[in-house]
Each structure stands twice: as structure tokens, then as C-alpha cells.
Amino acid sequence: MSSIEATHLSKRFGNLTVLNNISLNVSKGEFFGLFGSNGAGKTTLLRILTGQLSADSGEVRTAGYSISDPISIKRSVGIVPEAESPPTFLTAREALELSCLLRNLNNVNERVDRWLDFFDLQEKSDVLCRDLSKGQRQKLMLTSAFIHEPSLLFLDEAFINLDPIYQRRLRGYLKSLVEEGRTIFMCTHILEIAEKLCSRVAVIDKGSIVAQGSIDELRSQEGEDLEEIFIRTVKNENAHLP
């Protein structure tokens, strides 16, 4: 059963084609990784799949909903956006409470306490979000996406700004989610993390999917790692020093 189905998806910004005829399918229970160079179209694709942006053409169904119904998609899934920008004038605790209220969740205090504990944010709970460090803000964005325990998660560079302790803690949590049968779609540049977590990956280059499959399927030779696969598929191996 598919959690995400995209067929012949295209998107242009003015004269620039950002996504070109993209088709992909993510099954329930998969940990799916999307890689690409800077500006390849990863974030645009994630924003379309989560109903944050409309496509010019193509069909998308996310968590069983068409992207013409973005509110239902956002209610069912959890999204960690690229930018760590929680509400400026709310405290850390209030930011999470707002997430719960906007999602009509019960047991708000219990949920908020659980997640503040998970990321060791209790002592910052009454500090305005604008005054938190980048890492603390990122933890709030993650928490806000996890707080309703969605069956499908979208993560855009979710590990950025986290120190190794919390990267490890987050990796463990994400693994446990997949073991429970939940689905994760992750865009990242950190290939070491992706290699440890993803069951299937796709490489996007200049708006097109240039490779898709399990890491084993994408290997052209024994022992090739994800970085080598990525560089080979985007045909950019001739990097040189400045």
C-alpha cells in the first residue's frame, strides 16, 4: 500500500523548470531518502507532496489525500521544514501547545511534557522561541511534527543544527517509528545518516529523478557507498579545488 504516490509531476517558477515529470512511489513502512545537489528540487518536491505548494501538472496522493486537499494532508502527516522558524513571540512550551491545539489533540500537557523531556528542553520551556539557539529551535520544529504521532513524516534536513547526541537520539526514534510500520520521507545532504536509515532512495538532479531504488539496487559495483552512488548518478565527479 502506498503512502505517497506522485505521477508525472512538474513545476515551473517563471521560466525555470524546477521539477520535470517526476514519478515516485513510497510504500507504507518505508524509510525513503531523497538526495540531490543544491537547487536540484528536493524542497520543492517535498512542499508539493505535503500540500504546501501546488504542482503545474501531474497527480499526487499523500496519506490517501489528493494535494487539492492540503489541510487533510497536513492534519495526517508531520512535516519538519527546512527552516527552523518557530513562532517568535511564543515560549517553547506555548509553541508546542499551539501545535496541539491546531491539531485538536487531547492531553496537551502530557504530550508537551513528553517531548520537552525527549529533547531536554524543559528548562527552556518558558523562554521565547526567538531567543532559543538554532539547535533548540530545530528541536522544537521536530517536536511539533512528532507531537501528534503521525503515520507519515516528511523531514527536510532534519538533522541540521543538532549535536551528535541528539542526532543519535533522533535516529533511534525514527528507526523505532519505521519498525512500528510508519513511513518516513527524508531529504538530506548527510549521506552517512541516510545510509544508516533509508530502505530506499532516489536521486534528483536538475528537477528529474535520475536514480531510484534500494541502495543495493543502485550500486554499480561491490562496496560502492551512497556518496559514490550519488556523485555517479548526478555526473559531477569532476569536482576540483577552487
Add this chain to the structure above:
Amino acid sequence: MRIFPDIDKQLLIDMIKEEFRLHRSLVGGLGSAFFPFIIFLMTATCAFITPLIARNLNQSTMLLMLHVASLIYGFYIGGFGSMGEQIMTRRLGQVNMLLKLPQIYPISVKKVMAIFFIKDSLFYLVYTYVPMILGISIVAPYVGVTAFGILRLGVTAFLAFMIGMGLSFVSSAASTRSRIFGALAYIFIIATALLVYPLNILQPQYVLLPLAYWADRSLIWPILSVILSIGLAATGSLLMKESYEIKQTKFNNSLLKINARLKVIGELRPLVAKEWLELTRSGNMLPAVGGYTLNLLAIVFISWLFDYGFGIPINFNVVFFSAFVGFMGVMTYSSLTSIENNEYLNVMPLGVDSLIKAKLVIYFILTSGVTAGYVILIGLLKGEVYLIPQSLLVAACTSIYVVAVTAYLTGLWTNTLFFGAKTIIKFTLMVIPPLTFIEVGTILLPFKTGLATWMIASASMFGLVASSLLFTRLKKRWSDASFSLVSSGE
């Protein structure tokens, strides 16, 4: 020594490009060009009716009004200190501007802010004062003003703008050092204004130096004005801090408590609670209510202008004042839309229309009491107690209608979309005819009571019905929009 090295010139050029591109990205090329065109038309119209005004207002009063308006305009624009602080402390979310350069490049905040001041001076010179001079020039042959006279007027008005911008820059930069310094700077400005009027202890031309030129035509005043502008810009820049410590501000967690108290609002209550906290914690509550009150007082000024400026002694009744109330709420709604970048809401299960509705609830909470007090006070002062109930109804209808039109057309980006051609034309077509209908009705009220009552009642009803339609259509128009600071597709 080179005063203006190449790198600074390049930064100035880049900042000017950034400003024009920002405008274009928000309101489109046509919209960007429309604002100076509006200034051109308005000043041409004002210049054309100057002979009529001159019959009742002497030249020095007209000059005073123009220069004070320029000073206030500059003051409104020049809060660069707090803007710089917001950029440096990431409060504007993903909005990055060249002002942020000192964070990663070997250039000081002071220098970047000084260049920013120069950029804004040039931008508003081209965007406002050149069209103003052209507007007056085009009707100059009909009103008997020389080209040299127009140029001098443009220069002194622009210098008043620069001084206003400089004063605002210094006050806001002082505020970033210490709230007390900032408050003292603002108190000094207000005290000086009070010494000029109503206390009449200081002559306005000795406070507003460009105005003094028109008293004795001495070049010393424009020269002193230029020196003062540069001095204020330099002081503002020097007051800027080079590093911004992000202090950890703590507050009692109040969202759930406020949310619980707002049951009557229904599903919007979490957003209304959020908006309320943002308004109070950002320090925008007083400016929003104070600004709205000042706008209402501007209506009294308009009536004064008619009585003494245009020499058309119309005894405006309280219903007239109440019909204008809605129009004055546009800026208040606009200020509510610029407190927070709501980027994080893009991933939440709600549309932009829900946040717009929450802002409208806050708008009515803030303004209803002030509006009612204003209408009742004017009614009592004018001895028109019998008109107060009718006036309150008219004020409510126009207030709801104008803010509904504003919210429908501009959503969360009132401040920027109002510079767009399409928006301003639609707003004018939707708001001016019904308001004019009501205002004409209020003028006819003492003479043709039946007709006037019908005009006022029908236009007010139209306003209510149209508002209800606009509120319903908010969802269709805005639910697919992004919360981020990007073009709405207008």
C-alpha cells in the same frame, strides 16, 4: 582619504537593487511603478486646487502643513534601528537582506546602517519626491508657480523628510541600546512638538529648519538642514550595536489559559490567543491602539481643513465622523499583519484565511471600544446626542466593511500589497463609492432627512451584506496561499 570607497559604493548600488527587486517581487513591475504615479496624480490635483485653498489658508500655513507631513512621513519610514536589530536577531524568519552582511563579512553594522540610510533617502527621493515635483510642475502654468519655486519646494520638503527619517533612526537606534534611551528620545521629540503646538513657545521654522527658508529665503537654512540630516544619520549609525546578544526573555506560559477563556470564538481561538500574545509581547499593543486613535483624530483635522482650509463651512455632524471610522482602520489592520512572520504555520493543518479571520477578531477587540468612545464623545461635544445610536451603527457597518475589503484584498500582506496597482484600484472601487454615498447622506441629513436617512441606511446595509460575502470568500481567495513572505500571486 577617500570618504566613499568603492566597496561602499557597490554596497549602496546593491542595496538600491535589493529595494527595487523586493518591491517588484511583492507587487509586480506595474504595481511598483504605480505608487509614484499615484503621488504624481495626487500632487498634481493638490497643486491644481491650491488657488482655492489659498483663499482661506495663508501660504505659511500651507507650507507648514506640507513640511510637517514630510517630517512625519520620514519619521514613519526611518525606524531602521529596530529593523536592523530584527534582521540581526533572526526575528524576520527566512528574510535575509544586505543588512545582515556584518554577521559574516568584515564590515561594521554602523557602516551598513549608514549606507542603508543613504539608500532609503535616494529611494524615497525617486519614489516620492521626484513624482511630487513632476506633479506640481505639470499644473504650474495654471497656478502661476515658477519652475524654480517648485524645485525649492521639493528640496525643502525632501529635507524635512530626511530630518524626520533621521530623528526616527536615532530614536529607534537608541531603543536598541536601552529602552530608557529610546523612550527619552521619543519624549524629547514629543515635548518639542508640544512646545511648538499647542504651547506656541517655539516657532515651527526654528524646529523644522527647511521651513525657515521660506521666511527669509536664506540658504543657510537648507545648508543647516543638510548638516542636521547627516548628523542625525551619523548619530543613528553610531548608536547601532555591533553585536546583538540574544537575551533569553521568559514569560509565564499563558496560551492555554487564554485559549480556555475564548470559548465563544470557536475554532479560531488558538489563533486568536496566539495573536493576542504576539501583540502584547512584541510591544505593538500601544502603537496599534494609539495609532488608531490618532487616525480618528485625523478625521477631526479633515473637518477643520474643510472649514478653515477650503473655506467650505460645513457643520459636519457626528454621523459624518462615524462613517469615516472604517477608513482609518486600514492602517491598524495593516500593523497587525506585520508583527510576526508566520512561516511555521505552512506545515500546520490550516489555511491563511483562518489566520486572517483571527487577526480580524483581534482588530475588532482593539478598535471597538475606541470607536464607540470616539463617536459618543463627538456626539456629546456637538450636542447631537440624538444622533449617537445611528452614528454607532454607521461606524460599525463602515468599520466592518472597510476592514473586510482590506483583509480580502491584501490578506496577511497589507503593507506590501497596498503598493500594488491592482489592489489599490480594487480597494478604491470597492470602498470609495459606498463611503461617498454615506458621507453625502450625512451632509444632506439636516436638509433632506428622509432621503439622507435612506442613503445612509442603504449604504450601511450594503456594507454589511458585502462584508458577509467577503468573509465567506476569504477561504476561496486565501486558503491556498503560503504564510511565507512571498508574492501572493497578485
